[in-house]
């Protein structure tokens with residue numbers, strides 16, 4: 598099992614538009630395996646490759662409940678090909694914005710076109726939790742975060758909070774440098 602480091606806000610790479618996958622090779626299969634390991638370990642129900650700092654259009658999802666068998670799903674180069682006019686509001690979170698949750702309104706149903714691991718083009722219609730999850734993850738492949746769908750006031754507040762936390766973490770790093778204080 599190999600888990601990768603999940604980058605968090607305000608890491609600028611989260612704002613990158615990821616590149617389309619051109620070939621399903623060994624490296625891509627390893628990325629997908631690592632993404633599942635990382636997602637299950639977190640734990641999360643969806644992960645985009647950019648969250649482990651790989652700017653490729655790859656998304657892993659598993660919305661199975663805890664007492665249900667695993668349902669790993671991979672979406673390569675996913676795009677929303679249709680979205681319902683009807684919307685639904687869910688409280689969302691993000692592994693790259695830990696411990697922050699906010700209600701987001703999105704289309705309640707979407708069709709998503711993608712490539713599977715055998716290179717075949719597929720299209721699925723998703724509703725409810727899966728629809729929200731796929732829209733959230735596809736947003737990641739375009740450098741969009743769920744906080745872009747909330748009010749500017751709330752977005753500014755959470756961004757500020759994470760910038761401060763990142764600064765503190767930097768400070769901690771210098772503090773744990775070997776020092777005569779540790780003799």
Ligand SMILES: [Zn+2]
Nearest residue numbers: 690691692693
């Ligand atoms: Zn996310």
